[in-house]
Amino acid sequence: MGQQQPWDDVVAQALIAAAADRPGALLPVLHALQDAFGHIPEPAIPLVAQALNLSRAEVHGVVSFYHDFRRRPPGRHVVKLCRAEACQAMGGAALAAWLLDRLGLDWGGTTPDGGLTVEPVYCLGLCACAPAALVDGEPVGRLDRAALAAATPGLADT
Numbered sequence: 695m696g697q698q699q700p701w702d703d704v705v706a707q708a709l710i711a712a713a714a715d716r717p718g719a720l721l722p723v724l725h726a727l728q729d730a731f732g733h734i735p736e737p738a739i740p741l742v743a744q745a746l747n748l749s750r751a752e753v754h755g756v757v758s759f760y761h762d763f764r765r766r767p768p769g770r771h772v773v774k775l776c777r778a779e780a781c782q783a784m785g786g787a788a789l790a791a792w793l794l795d796r797l798g799l800d801w802g803g804t805t806p807d808g809g810l811t812v813e814p815v816y817c818l819g820l821c822a823c824a825p826a827a828l829v830d831g832e833p834v835g836r837l838d839r840a841a842l843a844a845a846t847p848g849l850a851d852t
């Protein structure tokens with residue numbers, strides 16, 4: 695994971711202002727906020743709404759709709775498992791179910807020690823290496839249980 699800072703109103707305002715003039719500004723603004731804070735903090739919603747002349751409900755709706763945006767801070771490590779077609783055809787669903795069960799998590803959940811978050815992603819462009827995942831942003835493919843366990847930070851300790 696990259697360096698992510700705690701919520702800071704001034705930083706958020708600056709990020710919003712920097713991206714607010716771009717066409718289709720909402721998504722760039724939200725990405726900038728998530729890059730900085732690791733998620734979309736609740737206090738950011740009214741700031742974004744005001745800057746872009748949207749309702750809070752509209753901003754909430756977009757944050758909820760896109761799987762990329764987190765409502766809560768992620769764990770120290772993030773595993774993103776591909777749930778798109780090619781990976782599903784190669785056993786991705788069963789592999790994901792195994793990992794989530796092993797960790798006691800649902801999609802988007804974080805282990806109690808804050809060490810690991812497991813999120814869905816929908817095609818990484820690694821279909822030829824299905825089933826595939828990103829581990830802290832690094833692509834891994836041709837996964838089976840052993841390979842996924844080896845690639846997942848801290849799994850051996852859970």
Ligand code: FES
Pocket residue numbers: 776777778779780781782816817818819820821824825826
């Ligand atoms: S379907 Fe999983 S990488 Fe394309």
